[in-house]
Amino acid sequence: MKKYNAIYYLLFILLITGAFASMAQNSYGLKIMGGVALAFGLVFLLEFITTLGGKEKKDGYVLAELISMILFSVIFGCRVFNIHFPYIEWMFVAAGAWLVLFYVRKLVIRYRRLVARNRRLAWLGVLFHLSIILFLVSLIMVPFAAQKGEWAGMAAFAILLVFIIGALLKKDDLVDGQRVSAMQMITGYRDHSIILASIFLLFALYTGFNRLGVLPGIYSDEYPRAYFKLVDDATSKKEKPVNGKYKYQEFREEYEKFLEHSKRNGQ
Numbered sequence: 001m002k003k004y005n006a007i008y009y010l011l012f013i014l015l016i017t018g019a020f021a022s023m024a025q026n027s028y029g030l031k032i033m034g035g036v037a038l039a040f041g042l043v044f045l046l047e048f049i050t051t052l053g054g055k056e057k058k059d060g061y062v063l064a065e066l067i068s069m070i071l072f073s074v075i076f077g078c079r080v081f082n083i084h085f086p087y088i089e090w091m092f093v094a095a096g097a098w099l100v101l102f103y104v105r106k107l108v109i110r111y112r113r114l115v116a117r118n119r120r121l122a123w124l125g126v127l128f129h130l131s132i133i134l135f136l137v138s139l140i141m142v143p144f145a146a147q148k149g150e151w152a153g154m155a156a157f158a159i160l161l162v163f164i165i166g167a168l169l170k171k172d173d174l175v176d177g178q179r180v181s182a183m184q185m186i187t188g189y190r191d192h193s194i195i196l197a198s199i200f201l202l203f204a205l206y207t208g209f210n211r212l213g214v215l216p217g218i219y220s221d222e223y224p225r226a227y228f229k230l231v232d233d234a235t236s237k238k239e240k241p242v243n244g245k246y247k248y249q250e251f252r253e254e255y256e257k258f259l260e261h262s263k264r265n266g267q
């Protein structure tokens with residue numbers, strides 16, 4: 001994964017740039033964010049192909065994690081561009097559920113390896129993994145129980161803050177006679193936990209500042225705000241489909257007809 005770090009840094013910069021552009025009510029901001037999500041998916045796909053074609057022994061857990069990360073990225077990109085297809089939410093839930101199991105397994109393995117060598121670092125590692133696990137749980141709960149998903153997200157953010165404070169209180173610890181910091185420990189993990197944690201931290205900070213009124217909402221001029229409210233109602237299961245259609249789908253069809261009609265009249 002480390003050889004892709006420069007690409008990941010660039011994508012994070014573009015993600016933040018897109019978010020600020022969107023908050024400044026530039027319509028291209030959301031497109032940048034959607035493009036970044038799809039670009040993450042392409043990088044994960046490249047990692048998957050490289051890992052699969054490598055000479056070393058294949059780790060099924062690693063390959064499954066990459067597949068889940070690809071699905072996560074692509075589905076987020078589809079959401080940004082308002083692309084919906086059958087079972088998209090179930091695919092998202094399946095990918096998230098596998099990642100939860102993957103990081104629960106990593107938590108147990110890494111704790112057992114480290115606890116006898118440095119108990120403090122081992123518990124900091126537990127907190128770091130728990131924050132990611134609860135973040136993933138909050139994401140997959142949104143379509144079924146939005147309120148509980150929000151609580152899980154808040155718990156994940158609180159645990160991540162405890163980890164960050166614990167990491168800053170003591171800059172390094174002794175492990176087998178070598179000085180190792182908590183940040184060195186998590187950046188040395190050979191998975192995508194640091195990427196998930198970084199995205200979660202950005203998302204949580206934006207949500208918090210947005211609710212406090214410090215940062216404005218994400219802007220899109222492709223559809224009226226009412227459309228996105230209907231999409232949220234559908235994805236959070238607050239609304240049930242009528243005759244196989246959600247209100248946002250009917251709204252979109254009628255809105256596109258209206259735009260087409262207006263374009264013809266303008267000609």
